[in-house]
Amino acid sequence: MKPELIQKLKTIRHDYSKHQLLEENVDPNPLKQFSVWLHEAFENGDEMANSFILSTVNKNNMPSSRVLLLRDVSHGGFTFFSNYASNKGKDMEQNKNVSMLFLWKELQRQVRIEGTVQFLPEAESAEYFKSRPRESQLAALASEQSIVILNRKVLEDRFYELTQLHENKAVPKPAHWGGYLLVPNKIEFWQGRESRLHDRLQFSLTANQDWKIERLSP
Ligand SMILES: Cc1cc2nc3c(=O)[nH]c(=O)nc-3n(C[C@H](O)[C@H](O)[C@H](O)COP(=O)(O)O)c2cc1C
Structure with a gap:
């Protein structure tokens, strides 16, 4: 690393004083x-x-993380779409416990979510697939996500081939592509505060399916 960068890592500091998160203002439903x-x-x-x-965690207990996009908050959980045969798909097949992390830097906020995943109903995945841009549909068809490929050309040739094949036709949703619903059992809201006395409110699901709210030390 360049010395300036090393120096920057050691000395950069932020003030957290934009917002607050108090028990009296938080919605009781996380x-x-x-x-x-x-x-x-x-x-x-x-x-x-x-x-x-x-x-996610794989069969050897090795955790692994990647960025995805949230597409809905409904059915009591968080929805995202991916390739069921990808590395993360395989992880979730054998271990349904996952975590989601949102970082909203400008607002100095973080949300940590833990829970279990299930497949979205096939009809909902099909409906969402239909709403995607055609290029994204073809890309989902062309990519065997997470497998090693020889070079970029392999992918582009496959994409071109599939584009030709589906000319003037609807692109079918691949069977291995679809949605997941993460049903949470713990959600923590973190708000940066002055003097590093950050707000942390943790919601945990109780045995009666109510949400218990606790403040955690920062
Ligand atoms: C901003 C951003 C958004 C992404 N959104 C998705 C997504 O919604 N679904 C998805 O499968 N991959 C998405 N990816 C790619 C994943 O991070 C990852 O590379 C891919 O899913 C393969 O992960 P895996 O090999 O661990 O299964 C996104 C990546 C970035 C940087």
Whole structure:
């Protein structure tokens, strides 16, 4: 690393004093509170406010994380789409426990979500697939996500081939592509505060399916 960069890493500091998160203002339903913050992140100019980090664990207990896009908050959970045969798809097949992490830098906010995943009903995946731009549909068909390929040309040739094949025809949703619903059992809202005395409100699902709210030390 360049010395200036090393120096920057050691000395960069941020002030966290933009907002606060108090028990009296938080929505008792964490999915509603999440929607409020997501809306505020978009309103604040974050065009990628729906991007999040999904962490899964594979059969050797090795965790792995990647960025995905949130597409809905409904059915009591969080929806995203991917390739069921991808590395993350294989992880989730054998271990349904996953976590999602949202970072809204400008608002100095983080949301950590833990829960279990299930497949979205096939009809909903098909409906969403239909709404995607044609190029994205063809790309989903062309890409065997996560496998090693020889070079970029292999992918482009496959894309071209499929484009020709489906000319003037609807692109069918590949069987291995679809949605997941993460049903949360824990959601933590983090708001940066002055003097590093950050707000952390954790919602945990109780045995009666109520949400218990606790404040965590920062
Ligand atoms: C901003 C952004 C958005 C992404 N959105 C998705 C998505 O919604 N679904 C998806 O499968 N991959 C998405 N990706 C690609 C994933 O991060 C990842 O490369 C891919 O899903 C393969 O992951 P895996 O090999 O761990 O299964 C996105 C990447 C970025 C940077």
